[in-house]
Amino acid sequence: MGRNVLELKNISQAYGRQLVVKNLSLTLEKGEIGCLLGASGCGKTTVLRTIAGFEPLLQGEIHLNEKIVSQPGYSMPPAKRAIGMVFQDYALFPHLTLFDNVAFGLRGLKKSERILRVNEMLELVGLAHDYAKYPHEISGGQQQRVALARALAPKPALLLMDEPFSNLDVTLRERLSNEVRDILKAYEATALFVTHNQHEAFAVADRIGVMDDGNMLQWANAHQLYHCPHNRRVASFVGEGLLLPGVVREGRRIETGLGLLAGIPTCDCSPDQAVDILIRPEDVIHDDDSPVKAEVIRRNFRGANVLYTLRLSSGDLVQALVPSHCDHAPGEHIGIKTDVRHLVVFDKRDPSELPKTA
Amino acid sequence: MSNPLPNGTALTTRAVPSFLRLQFYDGWRLMTIVVAAMVITPLSVVLLSWLNPAGEIWGHLSETLLADLLINTFWLVTGVSTGTVILGVSLAWLTAVCDFPGRKFFSWSLLLPLAMPAYVLAFVSLGIFDFSGPVQSLLRHWFGSSHWFPDIRSTAGVITVLTLALYPYVYLLTRNAFQTQGKRMLEAAESLGCSPRRAFFRVVLPMARPWIAGGTLLVIMESLADFGAVSIFNYDTFTTAIYKAWFGFFSLSAAAQLASCLIVLVFVIIVAEQRMRSRMRFSEARQMTRGDRIQLHGLWRFLATGYALAILSVAFIFPLLQLLYWSLEIFHEEFTVRYWQLVWHSLTLGVTAALLICGVALLLAYTARRHPDLPTTGLVRIANLGYALPGTVLAVGIFIPVAAIDNFIIDLGETLFGVELGQLLQGTLLIMLLAYLVRFMAAGFKAIDGAMHRVTPSIDEAARLAGLRGLRLLVTVHLPMLRSGLLTALTLVFVDVMKEMPITLMTRPFGWDTLAVKIFELTSEGEWERAALPAITLLFSGLLPIVVLMRKSERD
Numbered sequence: 001m002g003r004n005v006l007e008l009k010n011i012s013q014a015y016g017r018q019l020v021v022k023n024l025s026l027t028l029e030k031g032e033i034g035c036l037l038g039a040s041g042c043g044k045t046t047v048l049r050t051i052a053g054f055e056p057l058l059q060g061e062i063h064l065n066e067k068i069v070s071q072p073g074y075s076m077p078p079a080k081r082a083i084g085m086v087f088q089d090y091a092l093f094p095h096l097t098l099f100d101n102v103a104f105g106l107r108g109l110k111k112s113e114r115i116l117r118v119n120e121m122l123e124l125v126g127l128a129h130d131y132a133k134y135p136h137e138i139s140g141g142q143q144q145r146v147a148l149a150r151a152l153a154p155k156p157a158l159l160l161m162d163e164p165f166s167n168l169d170v171t172l173r174e175r176l177s178n179e180v181r182d183i184l185k186a187y188e189a190t191a192l193f194v195t196h197n198q199h200e201a202f203a204v205a206d207r208i209g210v211m212d213d214g215n216m217l218q219w220a221n222a223h224q225l226y227h228c229p230h231n232r233r234v235a236s237f238v239g240e241g242l243l244l245p246g247v248v249r250e251g252r253r254i255e256t257g258l259g260l261l262a263g264i265p266t267c268d269c270s271p272d273q274a275v276d277i278l279i280r281p282e283d284v285i286h287d288d289d290s291p292v293k294a295e296v297i298r299r300n301f302r303g304a305n306v307l308y309t310l311r312l313s314s315g316d317l318v319q320a321l322v323p324s325h326c327d328h329a330p331g332e333h334i335g336i337k338t339d340v341r342h343l344v345v346f347d348k349r350d351p352s353e354l355p356k357t358a
Numbered sequence: 359m360s361n362p363l364p365n366g367t368a369l370t371t372r373a374v375p376s377f378l379r380l381q382f383y384d385g386w387r388l389m390t391i392v393v394a395a396m397v398i399t400p401l402s403v404v405l406l407s408w409l410n411p412a413g414e415i416w417g418h419l420s421e422t423l424l425a426d427l428l429i430n431t432f433w434l435v436t437g438v439s440t441g442t443v444i445l446g447v448s449l450a451w452l453t454a455v456c457d458f459p460g461r462k463f464f465s466w467s468l469l470l471p472l473a474m475p476a477y478v479l480a481f482v483s484l485g486i487f488d489f490s491g492p493v494q495s496l497l498r499h500w501f502g503s504s505h506w507f508p509d510i511r512s513t514a515g516v517i518t519v520l521t522l523a524l525y526p527y528v529y530l531l532t533r534n535a536f537q538t539q540g541k542r543m544l545e546a547a548e549s550l551g552c553s554p555r556r557a558f559f560r561v562v563l564p565m566a567r568p569w570i571a572g573g574t575l576l577v578i579m580e581s582l583a584d585f586g587a588v589s590i591f592n593y594d595t596f597t598t599a600i601y602k603a604w605f606g607f608f609s610l611s612a613a614a615q616l617a618s619c620l621i622v623l624v625f626v627i628i629v630a631e632q633r634m635r636s637r638m639r640f641s642e643a644r645q646m647t648r649g650d651r652i653q654l655h656g657l658w659r660f661l662a663t664g665y666a667l668a669i670l671s672v673a674f675i676f677p678l679l680q681l682l683y684w685s686l687e688i689f690h691e692e693f694t695v696r697y698w699q700l701v702w703h704s705l706t707l708g709v710t711a712a713l714l715i716c717g718v719a720l721l722l723a724y725t726a727r728r729h730p731d732l733p734t735t736g737l738v739r740i741a742n743l744g745y746a747l748p749g750t751v752l753a754v755g756i757f758i759p760v761a762a763i764d765n766f767i768i769d770l771g772e773t774l775f776g777v778e779l780g781q782l783l784q785g786t787l788l789i790m791l792l793a794y795l796v797r798f799m800a801a802g803f804k805a806i807d808g809a810m811h812r813v814t815p816s817i818d819e820a821a822r823l824a825g826l827r828g829l830r831l832l833v834t835v836h837l838p839m840l841r842s843g844l845l846t847a848l849t850l851v852f853v854d855v856m857k858e859m860p861i862t863l864m865t866r867p868f869g870w871d872t873l874a875v876k877i878f879e880l881t882s883e884g885e886w887e888r889a890a891l892p893a894i895t896l897l898f899s900g901l902l903p904i905v906v907l908m909r910k911s912e913r914d
Binding site: 052053054077078079080082083084085087089091092093094095104105107150151154160 | 539542543545547548549550551552553554561564565567
């Protein structure tokens with residue numbers, strides 16, 4: 001266990017009278033990359049701005065390197081927090097060269113040290129030769145990297161990134177998100193970023209928090225989020241798949257339109273209880289020999305795979321990810337079987353109720 | 359309407375530049391060349407005046423006057439640009455980034471002084487602060503006659519008046535810069551360890567430099583071109599000297615030579631201003647949200663409100679009240695048929711010029727759209743440079759060639775046909791309208807061209823697929839899309855022409871007095887009260903484009 005660099009304790013935040021962050025907690029250890037994932041307007045950017053010190057706190061505490069930097073009535077000025085920030089629009093200073101942009105936050109250093117440091121940072125992001133250029137003379141992806149170099153140059157305790165890839169086109173986004181992770185890891189930086197794109201979150205972050213309407217729904221790594229979502233909202237926001245209704249039977253098995261499902265035991269389910277089970281597309285396997293048949297409703301061609309939406313004989317819908325050499329038209333009936341390792345079960349009576357997985 | 363490849367042969371004959379071939383000169387481009395020539399002609403006429411020196415008078419002028427003119431101009435430009443930068447930048451920062459009581463009101467009302475022509479503010483200030491004015495009278499009443507009072511008819515007085523009249527240019531542009539990126543840049547600097555104060559001076563201010571400089575250059579251009587305010591203050595600059603040379607010494611060539619000195623100064627400013635414009639393009643716009651503002655606390659809140667209110671009062675509210683008071687006092691004597699004739703002249707000129715200029719601007723905008731090649735774009739730009747030419751220079755530079763043509767025709771008539779012709783072109787509205795056309799083309803073109811950019815080529819293509827062509831395309835698709843731009847252009851040009859003083863004064867046909875000319879005549883005799891009625895009429899018409907401007911910025 002490393003040292004906690006960032007700790008949010010039950011923070012709440014409001015714009016006017018509207019609560020935009022509700023009782024949110026999280027911790028980041030040294031060297032970890034965290035991500036707040038959520039739709040726009042869910043409060044994730046507000047959390048980031050509060051950590052940076054641009055917004056006062058309504059409730060709770062923010063600790064940075066085990067010292068309080070924000071609590072109601074007190075807010076350490078942003079300049080004193082040793083936090084670096086990459087803004088959504090990068091906010092590079094248009095009147096300064098790349099060199100001067102990166103050097104901006106470096107104070108109290110000798111001239112030779114400054115030059116070395118700026119050079120090192122520009123080299124890290126692959127722009128060492130462009131030091132004399134102005135921000136408008138380089139591309140969007142390069143601007144993004146300069147913003148990263150500028151924020152990292154003063155060796156901040158924590159790096160914040162606000163939608164760092166949203167202004168880039170799709171192909172560049174993927175390449176750059178890998179690059180940024182490599183840079184942050186090479187640098188052993190502790191970082192927190194926000195995004196609405198789960199692929200970015202999965203590609204870059206060690207820990208991901210799913211946010212909705214100011215609440216933190218789950219704070220976990222990508223694998224846990226995908227395979228063991230805490231509740232329905234996380235299940236539907238992260239990854240694909242559909243909820244399949246079922247009834248709990250003897251022996252911790254569940255009867256569904258796909259037949260009796262048995263996986264890693266799901267506790268606390270009393271017999272005859274009505275539940276919903278999360279079925280991911282890869283849980284359903286195409287098998288012509290299977291006695292279970294389903295009708296193809298919709299077909300989404302994805303290159304290597306095809307995502308089929310299927311209607312079971314019970315009338316329930318499931319999705320299946322099938323290698324694309326098997327091509328079936330809507331209306332056809334295909335054989336399927338299930339490969340469910342563990343069951344993610346939600347109680348039907350109470351949609352907001354918490355998880356039932358092991 | 360648009361043909362994507364205007365020169366079908368461009369691909370095969372690349373060796374010859376397109377503008378050297380005859381096909382290049384279609385109607386659109388020829389028209390643009392004519393308008394561009396109208397900008398170049400007065401320039402050349404004025405510069406070529408040195409070939410025919412007005413010996414004695416010029417000698418007299420250069421001995422006695424030239425040094426004074428240069429010194430006066432230097433102080434005027436230095437003082438007014440310093441003053442407008444201080445006022446404009448500070449007010450822009452307060453209204454764009456901070457929050458204090460009345461911020462919303464001030465953010466638009468601080469533009470109101472744009473409606474007040476500098477010469478109106480000038481004579482009202484004289485009326486208020488002169489020896490016999492209300493302020494000094496009151497002081498005498500309280501403290502007796504021995505008190506000292508600064509002389510308002512001084513360099514500092516002119517500078518103050520022009521600063522108050524022109525600061526909105528700096529304010530408007532700088533506020534735009536601060537609004538789109540001020541707070542974000544401040545935050546970026548803070549996250550890198552800068553205190554807010556330091557961040558303001560190291561980042562926000564330098565970042566806004568192109569906008570501040572752009573506004574200041576406009577201010578300098580206006581100060582160099584100003585004729586009314588300086589002549590009311592008897593402060594000699596090149597514009598008043600040009601007027602005196604022509605109407606005092608009756609030497610057009612001396613006037614032209616003085617104008618050429620002014621042109622050199624203006625040219626430096628144009629080059630600098632065009633460079634600033636290109637630098638402003640690098641930053642993208644981004645609106646601030648409410649929560650983003652810096653909240654001022656305690657005493658600072660009220661200092662901010664007080665400061666903004668003080669400037670607004672001195673530059674607009676007090677002068678307006680004084681004008682209203684005077685107008686009411688003299689209403690019965692002045693509100694006569696004679697007054698209506700002035701209004702009629704101003705309106706006629708304003709409407710005619712607005713229609714003419716916007717018509718030509720529309721054609722120029724279509725040319726720029728049809729022919730986006732380098733030579734044509736260059737011509738369109740030249741055609742729009744006239745806004746930088748002072749009215750006095752244009753009056754001289756256009757009068758001389760028109761008079762020459764006139765005399766040529768008269769001579770021709772006499773020698774060839776033995777007919778004695780009167781003056782054909784002099785003494786008509788032609789010279790005036792041509793000068794207006796050159797000077798105010800940019801105001802009309804900018805608004806129309808802005809609207810034209812919204813009519814994208816794909817809109818034309820969509821309309822053509824729907825079967826619309828030619829005139830029907832123009833009437834059913836283009837005109838409705840251009841309508842608000844055209845209206846803005848018409849309003850702007852109309853008001854500019856109504857307020858225009860030197861061109862009208864120097865080139866109007868006999869008997870064509872306008873409101874502005876009347877103000878000049880009355881104020882040169884110190885009849886402040888009587889000048890109030892025409893002034894207030896101009897002021898109210900000047901509010902029109904500000905309302906348009908504000909409604910636009912609300913929509914954007």
